[in-house]
Amino acid sequence: MDKLLGGQIGLEDFIFAHIKGPKKEVDVLKSEDSLGLTITDNGTGYAFIKRIKEGSLVDQIKAICVGDHIESINGKNVVGCRHYEVAKILKGLEKDQAFKLTLIEPMKAFEMIEPRLKSGTLSEAKISKGRETIRLRSKGPATVEEVPSEIEEKAIKKVDDLLEIYMGIRDSELAATMVEAGKGKNNPDEFAVALDETLGDFAFPDEFVFDVWEAIGDAKQEQF
Template sequence: MPLGLRTKKKGRSREPEPGAVQHRPPLVFSAQLAHGSATARVEGFSSIRELYAKLGLAFGIAASEILYCTLSTPKLNMESLLGAQIGLEDFIFAHVKGIQKEVTVCKSEDVLGLTITDNGVGYAFIKHIKAGSLMAAVPAVSVGDHIEEINGRSIVGWRHVDVARALRELEKGRPFSLRLVEPQKALGECGPAQRGSRGLDSGVAPGRGTLRLRPKGRATVEELVGGGGSLGARLALPLATTIFEAGKDKLNPDEFARALDDALGDFAFPDEFVFDVWGALGDAKEGRLH
């Protein structure tokens, strides 16, 4: 008989057999719509796509309305974007589609000044606009805008590296158009975020655990090791050293990000991880490895 499936004899209680499988209750997280809503509870997800589906059910909206999520703040803080992991005490805020807008810009410079990322399920959006750049002079374009079309062509479903490449390859000196969708704005300031509800018997100390989402398979709870910091910061140096010593440091950032995706699956690494490793690779080139 499989472990954990033993039956109890009537009128008699017994302790679990040594080595029996102990099934933990699912982790439960608190969530709100970033522009304002009642608090909902979501649980039982192992990927970004599943989380969006759960959020859609909780708030009575289509999952496709969700652009991205931030953790523990309803503000458009790009440093708080939900990536491949969620702290066990994080409060989830879902940013949903708002006003659609179209802009036409003449590409007068080689570089637009946009940093593009994606939500892991097909929506690319603007993560950063470089000060003084061409796009910084276009007031209708904002950080957090989802890029839906480029020159009338839908890019829904594209990864951020492909969107960035398409923007870079636009012909200089010619106008191009973007269809953008901005997230809904709050009518008033949301109250301070409460702590999310941790799963019962998680076995991880508060503030020390993270739920790691998987492209395939079940999510896992992991305990943070050492002095904290991002996953990329903790692993960047050894990984960059390996790449450098293997002589595979000739990739540009887009190719590097694509190589990681190809090796480990879609959304295996958030942008922060790629940036950390790319920075450490630069240190390797300059002989600053320790």
């Protein structure tokens, strides 16, 4: 809160409170391996649609929107699951089969707020140069952390690309978790152990783990 009040988080970095809106059920035919979804969660058991890839399968279904909370998949309640657990369920659905999503729309109110004028009391530097982000966890308090470095951002992008190849779902939050697990590791074996400790439920194949390790290393080498 001190960092918020001190202007170290820019006014452009909106913090949204997800207030439940109407519930909706959507039938989806999984005609492609990739749905085109990026999923995140709030650290307390609620998974949300963070991004929809333009031109993807889900992009053609206008009833599914960014910000929707995923309540259940084919009647299976996923409240309490982390975003990567929800991604794993969606990836495991059979191709060319229909499935049902139960979604809850968020209440929308920010459209009524006009952009802040540049003549405001805070300096432009404080408004546009915030480099912090708030991270919510299932255990422990929320913390304000530095956003990923340029090297980490490139690594996250490479790992996210691999997630789409192997799992059919883009998930930058999961990619960031995997890059974080690779910090301080000296070889693929140490990295594999760290992944098992952090994301053991996913049971990533050895080939995927090795490719992720190489992607993180490639991102670091590009800086030199």
